Amino acid sequence: MTAVPGLVFIIDDDAGVRNAVQRVLKSVGLNAEVFAAPQDFLRRKHPDVASCLILDVRLPGISGLEVQRKLIEAGIHIPIIFITAHADVPMTVRAMKSGAVEFLTKPFRDQDLLDAIQQALEGDHRRRQEQNELAELRSRYESLTPRERQVMTLVASGMPTKVIASVLGTSEVTAKVHRSQIMHKMQAGSLVQLGRMAEKLKVPAKV
Amino acid sequence: MSQSASKRRTCSYDMVEVRLDGYTLTGTEGEMYFCNARCLCIWAVQLATRPNLADGRKLPGVQLTQPTGEQRTFADVRELAKWSVANALGGLELMSRDLQESKTRLEEAQRIAHVGHWVWDLGNDGLTWSDETYRIFGLRPQERPMNVEAFQKMIHPEDREFFLRATQEARGGARPDVEYRIVRPSGEVRIVYSQGAVIRDVPGQPRQRFGTVQDITDRKRAEEELQQTQFYLVEGQRLVHMGSWALNPSGLFEYWSQELFKIYGLDPQNGAPTLEQYLATVHPQDRDFMANTLERMHAERIGCDVKKRIVRPDGEQRYLRCVGIPLFEGEVFKGVLGTAIDITEQELLTEKLERQQAHLTEAQKLIHTGSWAWRVRDPTAVEVSEELYRIFGFDPAEGAPTWEQYFERVHPEDGLKLTGIRERAIAEKAYYDHEFRILLPNGKVKWIRTVGHPVLSNIGDLEGFVGISTDITELKSAEQEREKRRQLEADLTHINRVSTLGEMAASLAHEIKQPITAAVSNAEACLRWLARDQPDMLEMREAATETVKEARRAAEIINRTRSLFQKEVIKREAVDVNEVINEVASLVREEGARYSISLRTEFGTGLPKVSANRVQLQQVLINLMLNGIEAMKDTPGELIIKSQRDEQGRVLISVRDTGVGLPAENADKIFNAFFTTKPQGIGMGLAISRSIVESHGGRIWAQANLARGATFHFTLPHERVISA
Numbered sequence: 022m023t024a025v026p027g028l029v030f031i032i033d034d035d036a037g038v039r040n041a042v043q044r045v046l047k048s049v050g051l052n053a054e055v056f057a058a059p060q061d062f063l064r065r066k067h068p069d070v071a072s073c074l075i076l077d078v079r080l081p082g083i084s085g086l087e088v089q090r091k092l093i094e095a096g097i098h099i100p101i102i103f104i105t106a107h108a109d110v111p112m113t114v115r116a117m118k119s120g121a122v123e124f125l126t127k128p129f130r131d132q133d134l135l136d137a138i139q140q141a142l143e144g145d146h147r148r149r150q151e152q153n154e155l156a157e158l159r160s161r162y163e164s165l166t167p168r169e170r171q172v173m174t175l176v177a178s179g180m181p182t183k184v185i186a187s188v189l190g191t192s193e194v195t196a197k198v199h200r201s202q203i204m205h206k207m208q209a210g211s212l213v214q215l216g217r218m219a220e221k222l223k224v225p226a227k228v
Numbered sequence: 229m230s231q232s233a234s235k236r237r238t239c240s241y242d243m244v245e246v247r248l249d250g251y252t253l254t255g256t257e258g259e260m261y262f263c264n265a266r267c268l269c270i271w272a273v274q275l276a277t278r279p280n281l282a283d284g285r286k287l288p289g290v291q292l293t294q295p296t297g298e299q300r301t302f303a304d305v306r307e308l309a310k311w312s313v314a315n316a317l318g319g320l321e322l323m324s325r326d327l328q329e330s331k332t333r334l335e336e337a338q339r340i341a342h343v344g345h346w347v348w349d350l351g352n353d354g355l356t357w358s359d360e361t362y363r364i365f366g367l368r369p370q371e372r373p374m375n376v377e378a379f380q381k382m383i384h385p386e387d388r389e390f391f392l393r394a395t396q397e398a399r400g401g402a403r404p405d406v407e408y409r410i411v412r413p414s415g416e417v418r419i420v421y422s423q424g425a426v427i428r429d430v431p432g433q434p435r436q437r438f439g440t441v442q443d444i445t446d447r448k449r450a451e452e453e454l455q456q457t458q459f460y461l462v463e464g465q466r467l468v469h470m471g472s473w474a475l476n477p478s479g480l481f482e483y484w485s486q487e488l489f490k491i492y493g494l495d496p497q498n499g500a501p502t503l504e505q506y507l508a509t510v511h512p513q514d515r516d517f518m519a520n521t522l523e524r525m526h527a528e529r530i531g532c533d534v535k536k537r538i539v540r541p542d543g544e545q546r547y548l549r550c551v552g553i554p555l556f557e558g559e560v561f562k563g564v565l566g567t568a569i570d571i572t573e574q575e576l577l578t579e580k581l582e583r584q585q586a587h588l589t590e591a592q593k594l595i596h597t598g599s600w601a602w603r604v605r606d607p608t609a610v611e612v613s614e615e616l617y618r619i620f621g622f623d624p625a626e627g628a629p630t631w632e633q634y635f636e637r638v639h640p641e642d643g644l645k646l647t648g649i650r651e652r653a654i655a656e657k658a659y660y661d662h663e664f665r666i667l668l669p670n671g672k673v674k675w676i677r678t679v680g681h682p683v684l685s686n687i688g689d690l691e692g693f694v695g696i697s698t699d700i701t702e703l704k705s706a707e708q709e710r711e712k713r714r715q716l717e718a719d720l721t722h723i724n725r726v727s728t729l730g731e732m733a734a735s736l737a738h739e740i741k742q743p744i745t746a747a748v749s750n751a752e753a754c755l756r757w758l759a760r761d762q763p764d765m766l767e768m769r770e771a772a773t774e775t776v777k778e779a780r781r782a783a784e785i786i787n788r789t790r791s792l793f794q795k796e797v798i799k800r801e802a803v804d805v806n807e808v809i810n811e812v813a814s815l816v817r818e819e820g821a822r823y824s825i826s827l828r829t830e831f832g833t834g835l836p837k838v839s840a841n842r843v844q845l846q847q848v849l850i851n852l853m854l855n856g857i858e859a860m861k862d863t864p865g866e867l868i869i870k871s872q873r874d875e876q877g878r879v880l881i882s883v884r885d886t887g888v889g890l891p892a893e894n895a896d897k898i899f900n901a902f903f904t905t906k907p908q909g910i911g912m913g914l915a916i917s918r919s920i921v922e923s924h925g926g927r928i929w930a931q932a933n934l935a936r937g938a939t940f941h942f943t944l945p946h947e948r949v950i951s952a
Contacts (some may be wrong), residue, residue, distance in 0.1 A: 043751035106741035
């Protein structure tokens with residue numbers, strides 16, 4: 022049932038609750054790390070794996086919503102599932118608007134929690150994948166010469182080689198050489214693929 | 229000379245008339261015994277003293293200058309006489325007539341002047357009196373002949389001895405000028421003054437005494453009266469510390485009375501002071517003013533009425549009031565006459581009074597209280613202090629308003645009651661204390677508290693009332709403010725109680741949900757391990773153990789909460805149920821009014837007090853009343869709260885509504901916790917009420933009304949039963 026492997030963090034000041042939740046996750050083969058206070062979690066180094074955070078709303082001295090805000094400010098993009106013994110509508114709305122995955126009221130059904138975790142891990146996994154792809158593309162793009170980047174922009178905008186040559190004031194042959202070089206360096210199988218890459222990299226459409 | 233004397237003596241003398249009104253008495257030898265002044269005048273002769281004429285010496289030759297300027301010389305008086313006779317115009321008849329006329333005139337003159345004359349013949353002690361003398365002695369003129377003995381009997385006994393002594397001296401030739409009292413036959417006492425002279429015969433022996441007698445009674449009395457008046461005046465001035473003074477037309481002091489010197493502390497020996505001396509006595513601060521006043525009095529010929537201070541030589545300062553009036557004789561200014569009164573004591577008293585009055589006024593202003601007094605005989609004549617004008621919105625500068633003006637200011641709704649209270653106070657001669665409103669012309673309403681005290685005469689009759697009126701508007705609004713705040717506080721307490729309950733419920737829920745969550749999650753984990761192809765017994769045991777532990781934790785939390793509530797000490801006291809119902813009804817009445825529900829109380833009389841916790845009892849009543857109102861929200865009706873004694877002597881309280889009534893099913897469950905038919909209800913009200921009533925040893929139940937709605941009853945044992 023565990024489609025995506027990943028790491029789950031639990032922050033709850035109630036030991037009974039956090040241990041029970043950890044036990045549920047263990048029963049379905051999910052690794053979980055528990056924390057009694059958010060400070061402990063923030064101090065931990067985050068590994069580059071799909072992960073999510075189960076966060077109690079009412080914590081001693083700080084609210085879960087506050088923790089959410091601090092994570093966003095610190096650039097830590099971890100999906101959050103809130104759990105609370107007492108939820109009101111404004112609190113829920115605020116949490117969801119700030120990007121929470123789910124808002125569960127104690128005592129929750131284990132399946133609801135697991136579904137939310139699954140959703141969060143998938144999302145995080147996807148996000149990480151996209152981030153990796155983009156990084157790869159960026160390094161390939163950075164291997165292009167300035168002239169090639171120029172040509173790539175024009176190619177991505179759908180300009181024929183002939184026109185590109187006249188725009189750049191070179192021969193059509195030279196332009197073609199540039200294009201094949203670009204395709205090779207960027208590991209693009211087709212012009213369409215190259216166009217998508219340019220889009221992802223937000224390469225300017227025109228010079 | 230008296231008529232009788234001349235009759236008797238004519239034979240001894242030649243009587244010659246010289247001129248109409250001049251005559252002489254001469255002897256046969258030409259010697260002159262007497263000539264009258266007129267005669268001498270006609271003769272134009274200067275003679276030595278007339279008594280010398282009576283010495284009988286022959287006069288030397290005389291020269292006579294007639295009025296015509298013709299001069300004649302006569303050898304002696306006889307010659308002169310003869311000439312005179314020859315030139316006589318009349319004769320004896322004429323002389324006699326003239327004599328008669330003179331005598332009449334003399335008598336007339338004597339009558340007018342109250343002067344009589346007398347002749348005392350020293351030879352036989354016979355007395356010849358003129359008519360006026362008789363009158364003076366209270367007799368008819370010439371009523372009877374008089375002699376010395378009869379005369380002496382008429383002298384006042386106290387003066388007789390003194391008179392005789394004077395008379396003895398008179399016999400010796402001294403002038404018997406005496407003042408003595410006589411007693412008239414009518415008993416009236418008169419004072420007379422007598423003067424006399426001795427007439428001697430030819431050899432020089434005293435032959436007669438001649439004199440006048442004058443009735444000086446009136447003058448004497450006037451004198452005495454004047455003296456008395458003078459005495460009184462001086463005494464009076466001394467008593468009232470009043471002096472008098474006069475300024476002459478030149479504006480200088482002409483006269484200062486003894487008392488005035490005393491007032492100024494000056495020596496009367498030095499006489500009235502000069503203006504400079506006078507101004508020096510005036511207090512330096514008043515000196516210019518007095519100098520101006522004196523100048524003006526003199527220049528404009530006017531009087532004065534001024535108050536000033538003087539400094540006596542010994543340094544003592546006195547206040548004087550000087551009043552002067554100008555004197556005129558016809559058009560002529562005669563100066564100014566005036567008085568000066570020492571008003572130091574009055575002035576100091578006045579100053580003190582004014583100071584006290586000012587303090588009183590200020591004090592009244594501070595405490596917004598005016599004082600007043602009125603008499604029963606004339607209730608419209610009200611005496612009031614300044615502050616009362618202000619309170620009633622009258623300007624003190626415009627003087628005292630009339631009773632009607634005051635009464636017009638009383639609020640129309642309170643006027644009748646005020647009149648009633650006044651009338652009752654008069655009838656009962658009683659103290660009164662009343663609050664009423666006044667309405668000022670600007671529409672402002674003030675609250676006044678008036679307290680009146682009867683004033684009784686010695687015999688206990690009511691003379692009037694004195695009292696005070698206080699502006700209590702601020703107090704009143706403060707009172708209303710306090711009442712509002714009290715209401716608010718009561719509301720807040722209620723809200724507080726409700727919200728605390730809500731908070732507590734939320735907190736409790738949170739606490740309990742933690743172990744429940746843990747228990748549920750552990751149980752679910754256990755189920756998942758169990759569902760595996762190869763169940764992990766170790767994990768399952770651990771999860772199950774945790775489940776049990778967490779469930780126990782939940783139970784523990786609930787126990788802890790209950791014991792927390794039980795720790796609260798519920799104090800009980802003797803409570804008057806009706807009083808508590810009233811308190812709560814006043815709180816709830818407004819809530820009812822919002823839904824057009826009226827609240828009515830029916831109190832049983834003579835109810836025993838119950839031993840209860842007042843706040844809890846209030847809570848039960850609030851719950852039942854709010855329930856009733858809630859039930860009638862859509863169908864306005866009446867909520868009746870009734871207190872009575874039941875058959876067992878317990879206090880029975882019923883809250884009856886005309887609302888939706890009891891639920892058809894589950895009517896027996898309404899007192900259970902969390903049972904509710906209301907959308908917003910939590911189902912605790914009746915459960916709590918039951919818990920409270922039962923803890924007090926009472927019972928609570930509900931009944932459906934025959935017509936509409938329901939009635940909730942509860943009983944409370946009375947105090948003695950509980951304590952027993």
